[in-house]
Amino acid sequence: MKLVDRQPLTKTLADLFKAIAKQNPVTLTYIDRDGEETIRTVEGYELRTTADGDIALVAMCRLRGDERSFRLSRVVSYTVHRMAYVLTRPEPTTYERPAPQPADDAQALYYYELARDKDDADYRPRVKLTQSHTDLAA
Secondary structure, three states: EEEHHHHOOOHHHHHHHHHHOOOOOOOEEOOOOOOOOEEEEEEEEEEEEEOOOOOOEEEOOOOOOEEEEEEHHHHEEEOOOOOOOOOOOOOOOOOOOOOOOOOHHHHHHHHHHHHHOHHHHHOOOOOOOOOOHHHOOO
């Protein structure tokens, strides 16, 4: 068990990166939102920075069986195990396929002009308009 407050953050990050690369689970002791210490064994797959500048470990929690995020500022101690991952990570569902690239320069200029005007570029009607919608006529 390694205590986070007795080592530099770079050492903790290096250990977590190695665990992710080797796919070794990590047991975390951390302070939850209620202020209580909680112990969880997680299977990490990403370290990311939050909007407020904190570093978070994104992992699959073995207790809940779903994806969780653990802030390193709340971690008290951790242990890296030598066993393998057992949970399967769900596929991301928020991916949107990018639009195809324009085939000619005129079309590229058209898309560029639309992208400059943020009010019109992302406009999509909420309902499908038909010819019978006369109340929307100018």
